Amino acid sequence: MRPTPSREVSLTDADVIRVAEVDFRYPRQRREALSGVDFTVTGTEWVALLGPNGGGKTTLLRLLLGQLTPRRGRIEVLGGLPSRTRRRIGYVPQLSGIDPTVPASVLDVVLVGRLNGSSWGPRYPSRDREAALAALEETRTRELADRAWRTLSGGQRQRVLIARALSSEVDLLLLDEPTTGIDIHREKELLRLLERLNERLPIVMVSHDTALVANHMDRALWVDRTVSTIDTGDLDPASLERMFHGDQP
């Protein structure tokens, strides 16, 4: 089964993400990292970004976050340019950039999600602390609030990072391989959490886990220098597996 290029872009008010004719090339590189990218995400879709290593998945996430600017084309996230709307986007990175030797509690980590341009002074106001604790509650990690970050397991860290993303009252979640490095039991817990969050939030998630994509997500985008749409309802894990091994667009 082969994915079809997603050229038919219908733009409506319910679009959470609109990407139209986007090209992106890194400085001092000859080839485009992404070329002719078109797709939309609407409502509370749960969309997977699939594709080979180096295919441009993380680049696409960085474009959606406004950390990179396209050479051509237009990206709108939550109704505006990503650089203007990214404070409404909750981002969970692939590997936590948090140095495990840093002396910080779990609450300290989540509170970073409450930062904004007017955050001055040594302490967070009580409303920020309450919002951070509510986000921990939502990810069922409230009891970890006072624990040292360095004591957490991989699965706990991912849930806390999702809490950090939620703490700023976001309207969209972007996750970069959140299940990497966690055991199957913790992965199931994480997926249940994401399913609950997906009832109210659209989620775009990079994943290499083909079974997870086929079983849980509404749609997948195959990212390999360009983007094609795959309806996961038509797919089984075996066909996705074949695509990773060369049978790709």
Next chain:
Amino acid sequence: MIRFFSDAAVNPFLWSGLLAGLLASVSCGIVGSYVVTRRLVFLTGALAHIAIGGVGAAIYLTTSHPELFDWLEPIHGGLAAAIAAAPVLAVLSHRVRERLDTIVGALWAVGMSIGILLIKLTPGYHTELMSYLFGNISFVTRGDVEFLACLSGAVVLIAAAFHRRFVALCLDAEQAELRGIPVLATDVVLFLLIAVTVIVLTQIVGLILVIALLSLPAAIGARVMTRLGPAMAVAFVVSAVATTVPRIAVYGSAISPEAAIVLFTAGLYLLVVLTRRRVGAP
């Protein structure tokens, strides 16, 4: 030790030295914790050595043009050089992805070489450079203490205003940027703070040994505490003890008090590493 207290009754320099150590410990605890958690120890070493270029320039100017630069102290030159270098190093740490250590190492060596060159060009023999390289805690004047108090006060005020932003940078600079914090500008402020602290600590242990006081007490704090605020408090206490106890203990002996301060702090760090696991480590 007894001799220290009997001499201190008649020699105000001894009390000034202790007071200077306590004042410097404030900046050391706060800024050192940022330096260690943000992994800026190497860049801080470069700032300290670039400051030597400024010290050399100040000595050269005051000697060769005394009519114009009579007011200029070597530490002013060091402060100016460190403050000028801070934004450059901050920008380099953001913009240069490869070979940052090579470039910083080159700036480190060039700054120090300029200082030595200017001292050599300055007529006469100058002991000032040696005292700035290795410190001279035995001759801290009342004016030095006042200067230290002002710089330490500025460090505390700036750190208090920026603390949440600095902590966010230490934890996860990418998230801080996504939350709307101007990361480069915040790092420039942090590097300026480090530059001022380097000069504060120069009065105590000298530019060569400053890196020890900025990293070891904070490393002890980070090891025994699980939050940055308490880790800063531990770093302050360790610095205060380290600038006081060895200083009194070696008084009257041939041992350099500045070297004793650093060796005492290093010994304490080694003891903490050997005797207790990192608090909270799995």
